[in-house]
Amino acid sequence: METKPNILLVEDDTATRNRLSKIIENHSELSLCGAAATHADAHRLLLADPPRVLLTDIGLPDGSGIDLINTIKKQGLTTEAMVITVFADEQHVFSAIEAGATGYLLKDSDAEGIASAIIDLIAGGSPISPAIARHVLKRLTPVSNDNQQTANQCGLTKREREVLTLLAKGLSYAEVATGLEVSVGTITTHVKNIYRKLAVRSRGEAVFEAMQQGLLNISTQ
Amino acid sequence: MKTNPTALTQLRPLFIFGIPLLCWLSLLQLHKSLPNDEFLVITSGLRLISHSTSLPDSNYKGWIAVNLSDDWWRTLPHEKEAWYRFEIDLAVAPDRLWGIYLPRAAVNAAAWLNGEMIGSGGQMTSPISINWNRPLYLRIPNGLLHPGRNELQIHLVSDLEGYGLLRPFYLGSDRLLAPYFQLRYFLDVTSVEVISVFMVTMSGFMGALWWLRRDSVYGWFAFSIIIWALHNLSLLITNPSIPTAIWWWFWYISVGWAVVGTVFFVSRFLNVIRPSIEHSVLISAGIGSLILAFSASNGYWLRWIGAHLWHSLILIFGAYSTYIVLHAWRRHQHDKELSWLIMSGLLVFSFGIHDWLVTNQWITRIDGLYIQYSAPLVLLVFGWILLMRFVDTLTFAEHLNRNLESRVAEQVAAAEVQHKKIRQLEQQQILAEERSRLMRDMHDGIGGHLISTISLIEGANPSLKEVRKALQVALDDLRLVVNSMDPSIEELETAMFDLRYRLNPRLKATGVEAVWQLDDLQDLAKLGPEYTLQILRIVQEAVTNILKHAQASKVMISATTLNSNLPDSQLKLVIHDNGQGFKMPHGPGKGLVNMQRRAESIGGRVEINSTANGTAVELALPLSKLDVDNTETSV
Numbered sequence: 001m002e003t004k005p006n007i008l009l010v011e012d013d014t015a016t017r018n019r020l021s022k023i024i025e026n027h028s029e030l031s032l033c034g035a036a037a038t039h040a041d042a043h044r045l046l047l048a049d050p051p052r053v054l055l056t057d058i059g060l061p062d063g064s065g066i067d068l069i070n071t072i073k074k075q076g077l078t079t080e081a082m083v084i085t086v087f088a089d090e091q092h093v094f095s096a097i098e099a100g101a102t103g104y105l106l107k108d109s110d111a112e113g114i115a116s117a118i119i120d121l122i123a124g125g126s127p128i129s130p131a132i133a134r135h136v137l138k139r140l141t142p143v144s145n146d147n148q149q150t151a152n153q154c155g156l157t158k159r160e161r162e163v164l165t166l167l168a169k170g171l172s173y174a175e176v177a178t179g180l181e182v183s184v185g186t187i188t189t190h191v192k193n194i195y196r197k198l199a200v201r202s203r204g205e206a207v208f209e210a211m212q213q214g215l216l217n218i219s220t221q
Numbered sequence: 222m223k224t225n226p227t228a229l230t231q232l233r234p235l236f237i238f239g240i241p242l243l244c245w246l247s248l249l250q251l252h253k254s255l256p257n258d259e260f261l262v263i264t265s266g267l268r269l270i271s272h273s274t275s276l277p278d279s280n281y282k283g284w285i286a287v288n289l290s291d292d293w294w295r296t297l298p299h300e301k302e303a304w305y306r307f308e309i310d311l312a313v314a315p316d317r318l319w320g321i322y323l324p325r326a327a328v329n330a331a332a333w334l335n336g337e338m339i340g341s342g343g344q345m346t347s348p349i350s351i352n353w354n355r356p357l358y359l360r361i362p363n364g365l366l367h368p369g370r371n372e373l374q375i376h377l378v379s380d381l382e383g384y385g386l387l388r389p390f391y392l393g394s395d396r397l398l399a400p401y402f403q404l405r406y407f408l409d410v411t412s413v414e415v416i417s418v419f420m421v422t423m424s425g426f427m428g429a430l431w432w433l434r435r436d437s438v439y440g441w442f443a444f445s446i447i448i449w450a451l452h453n454l455s456l457l458i459t460n461p462s463i464p465t466a467i468w469w470w471f472w473y474i475s476v477g478w479a480v481v482g483t484v485f486f487v488s489r490f491l492n493v494i495r496p497s498i499e500h501s502v503l504i505s506a507g508i509g510s511l512i513l514a515f516s517a518s519n520g521y522w523l524r525w526i527g528a529h530l531w532h533s534l535i536l537i538f539g540a541y542s543t544y545i546v547l548h549a550w551r552r553h554q555h556d557k558e559l560s561w562l563i564m565s566g567l568l569v570f571s572f573g574i575h576d577w578l579v580t581n582q583w584i585t586r587i588d589g590l591y592i593q594y595s596a597p598l599v600l601l602v603f604g605w606i607l608l609m610r611f612v613d614t615l616t617f618a619e620h621l622n623r624n625l626e627s628r629v630a631e632q633v634a635a636a637e638v639q640h641k642k643i644r645q646l647e648q649q650q651i652l653a654e655e656r657s658r659l660m661r662d663m664h665d666g667i668g669g670h671l672i673s674t675i676s677l678i679e680g681a682n683p684s685l686k687e688v689r690k691a692l693q694v695a696l697d698d699l700r701l702v703v704n705s706m707d708p709s710i711e712e713l714e715t716a717m718f719d720l721r722y723r724l725n726p727r728l729k730a731t732g733v734e735a736v737w738q739l740d741d742l743q744d745l746a747k748l749g750p751e752y753t754l755q756i757l758r759i760v761q762e763a764v765t766n767i768l769k770h771a772q773a774s775k776v777m778i779s780a781t782t783l784n785s786n787l788p789d790s791q792l793k794l795v796i797h798d799n800g801q802g803f804k805m806p807h808g809p810g811k812g813l814v815n816m817q818r819r820a821e822s823i824g825g826r827v828e829i830n831s832t833a834n835g836t837a838v839e840l841a842l843p844l845s846k847l848d849v850d851n852t853e854t855s856v
Binding site for chain 2: 086087108113129130131134168169170171172
C-alpha cells in the first residue's frame with residue numbers, strides 16, 4: 001500500500017474537529033490517523049504512532065498545543081507540526097513556530113484551502129504571512145551577507161532576506177518567485193530553510209538561556 | 222516690672238563704654254602727679270621775648286617772672302618765640318645720669334644747662350619740628366650739674382602765633398624719670414598710631430564693602446574714618462614735608478570733614494536723610510574750609526577762626542548727628558543697636574566738646590586734646606554694628622535660600638505627584654478610549670454582521686451558502702479589528718500588506734486579477750489604529766462588493782499621498798474594478814453608506830463613480846488634520 005501522509009488532528013471544538021476530519025478523510029492525498037480533543041489523548045496518540053503531520057489547536061482544555069510540538073522535538077520525531085488558528089495573530093502563531101511548528105492553518109479556510117495548506121506543508125512550502133515574515137526579519141538579523149546557506153546556521157542569507165521582505169509585503173510565493181526571477185520551488189526551499197533556522201535559533205536561545213540559569217550543564221571533555 | 226531688665230540692657234553699653242573710658246582717663250591723669258620727693262618739679266621761672274637764636278643775656282631787662290604752665294594763647298597770643306630761664310639749686314652734684322622730662326613744650330623746645338646746649342625736640346627754625354602734642358625728654362650729660370645754683374634755659378618756638386605752651390617739668394634721675402616720659406609718649410603717640418592703623422584698616426574694609434555693595438552707609442563710614450585717621454597724622458608727624466600753613470590748615474579742616482562724613486553716615490544709617498540740611502552742611506563746611514585756607518598764612522587768625530567759627534560749626538554738625546540718633550532712639554527705645562550708637566555718639570560728642578572748650582581757651586589745654594581717643598570704641602561699635610548687619614543679611618539670605626530650596630523641593634514633590642496622577646488619568650483615559658473604540662468596532666462590525674446573519678437564518682429558505690458568506694464577512698471584520706490592535710502593525714502600509722495577503726487568494730479564486738500599488742505608503746507617518754481599521758474596512762468592503770456584484774476580471778487598489786509635507790496633504794485610496802458597474806435606483810446600498818460613514822468618522826470622504834465599464838471607490842483622507850506622529854515615519 002502506498003503511503004498517504006497520515007495526519008493527527010487535535011481540536012477541542014467538536015464541530016470544527018468534525019469538519020476538519022471530514023475534509024482530510026475526504027481528500028484523496030491525505031489520511032487521518034487520529035483526532036483528539038484533549039492534550040492527554042493527543043500526547044498518547046502522538047507517541048503511539050507518530051504521524052507525518054500533527055495538526056493542532058493551541059488552546060486545549062488540559063494543555064497547550066505548543067507542548068505537543070515540544071514533545072515532537074524532544075522525542076526526535078519526524079512529524080511536521082502545524083497549528084490551527086482563528087486569527088493567525090502574531091502572538092499565537094509565532095510561539096508555535098518558535099517551538100518548531102512549520103506552518104499554520106486558518107480555521108475558516110475552505111476545504112480546498114485546508115487540504116492544500118497541509119499538502120504544501122508536507123512539500124516544504126508552509127505559507128508565511130506578512131506578519132510572520134516581519135517577525136522573522138526582526139528576529140533573525142543577518143550575521144553575514146553571504147549567499148551560502150551553510151555559512152551560518154541561524155543567520156539569514158541575503159536571498160532569504162529578500163524572500164522574506166517580499167513576503168512581508170503580502171505577496172504570494174508565485175509573486176515572490178516572479179519578482180526574484182526564480183521558480184516557486186526555489187522559494188519554498190528558502191521558506192523551509194527559514195523555518196528550520198527559526199526553530200534552530202529558538203532552541204539555541206533556549207539552551208543558551210538554560211546554561212545561563214545553570215539549568216543545563218555541559219561538561220568539557 | 223518688665224521695664225527693669227530692658228533698662229539694664231540699655232545701660233549695658235554705658236558700662237561697656239564707661240569702664241574702659243575711666244581707665245583711659247585715669248591713665249591720662251597718672252602722669253600729672255609725679256612724686257615730688259623723687260624729682261625736682263619746675264613750676265616757675267623767668268621769660269624773655271626774643272628772637273635770638275643764641276642764649277640771651279641774663280641781664281636783659283625784658284626777663285619777667287612767669288608761673289608754669291605758661292600758655293601763650295593767653296599770655297603771648299601773637300608771639301612765635303620766647304626764652305625761659307630757671308634756677309636750680311642743688312646741695313650735691315648728682316652721682317648718676319639725670320634727665321629733663323618736658324611733658325608739654327609746644328611747639329618745639331631746646332634746652333641749655335649752665336650755658337651748654339643739652340638738646341632739642343628737633344628743628345628750631347622754620348620749618349620747625351612739631352612736638353605740640355607729645356612729651357620731650359633730654360638727658361643731662363654727666364658732670365654738667367654741679368652743687369649750688371645751676372641755670373637752665375629753654376628756648377620755645379611756635380610757627381603759629383600764640384601756640385606756645387610750657388607746662389611744669391621735671392628734673393631727676395634718668396632711671397626713674399624716663400619711664401614717666403615713656404608712658405606719656407605711649408599715650409600721646411604710640412596709642413594714637415595704633416588707633417590710626419586700626420582706623421585705616423577699618424576704613425579699607427568698609428570701603429571695600431561699599432565698593433562691592435554700593436551701599437553708601439559703608440562708603441560714608443569709610444570716608445569719615447579715613448579722614449579722621451589723616452587728621453591724626455598731625456599728632457604723629459613731627460617734620461612734615463609740606464609748608465606749615467597748609468599743614469595746620471589741614472589739621473583744622475580734616476576733623477571738620479570727618480564730622481561731615483559722620484553726619485552723612487548717621488543719616489543714611491538711620492534712614493533720616495534731610496537733603497536741605499545735608500546741603501547746608503556741605504556748603505558751610507566748604508565755605509569754612511575756604512576761609513581757613515585764606516587765613517592760613519596768619520597763625521593768629523587761623524587759630525581764632527579755627528577755634529571760634531570752625532570748631533563751633535563742627536560741634537553743630539556733631540550735635541545734629543547726635544540729635545538724629547537720639548530722635549531715632551526715642552521712637553525705638555528697645556533697639557539695642559541704637560543704644561550702642563547713642564553711647565558712642567555721646568562719647569565722641571563729649572570729647573569733641575572738651576576739645577572745643579580747649580581750643581576756645583575756656584578750659585586749659587595742658588592735658589591736650591581728647592577726640593582721638595574716642596575713635597577706638599566708636600569704631601568697634603560701628604564696625605560691629607555694620608558687620609552684624611552684613612552677617613544678618615547673609616544669614617537672612619541663606620535662610621531664604623534654604624527656605625526656597627525646601628519649598629522648591631516641596632513643589633517638585635507635589636508636581637511629581639500631580640504628574641503621576643495626570644499620567645494615571647491619561648492612561649485610564651487611553652484605556653477607556655481604547656475600550657470604547659473596541660466596543661464601537663464590535664458594534665459596527667461583527668455585531669452587525671452577526672445580527673444580519675441571524676436575520677438571514679430566520680428568513681424564508683435560508684441558503685447555507687449565504688449564511689456561510691455572511692459569517693465569513695463577520696469573521697473577516699473581526700480579523701481586521703484584531704489586526705488593528707496588533708502592536709507590530711503600526712503603519713498603514715503593513716496593515717495593507719496583511720490585507721493584500723488575505724484578499725489575494727480570494728480574488729484569485731474568483732478569477733479576479735489584483736494589482737496593488739502601495740509604494741506611496743512607505744513614507745506615510747503612523748496613523749492611529751482607529752484610522753487604520755476604518756481604512757482597511759473600507760478597502761475590504763469595496764473588495765467584497767466587487768467579489769459579490771461586479772463580475773470584474775481586474776481590480777486595482779492604489780494608495781497615493783498628495784502634497785506630502787504640505788498643510789493640505791492627503792491620502793488617496795482608490796479601488797477600481799473593470800466590472801459591470803451598478804446603478805443606484807433606491808439610493809446607495811447599505812455597504813456604500815457604511816463606507817461613507819466610516820470615512821467620515823476619521824475625517825475623510827468616499828466618492829463612488831460607477832459606469833458600465835467599472836466602478837471606482839475613492840477615499841480621500843486629509844492628513845494634516847490627523848493626529849499623526851510625524852517624528853517616526855516608516856522606513
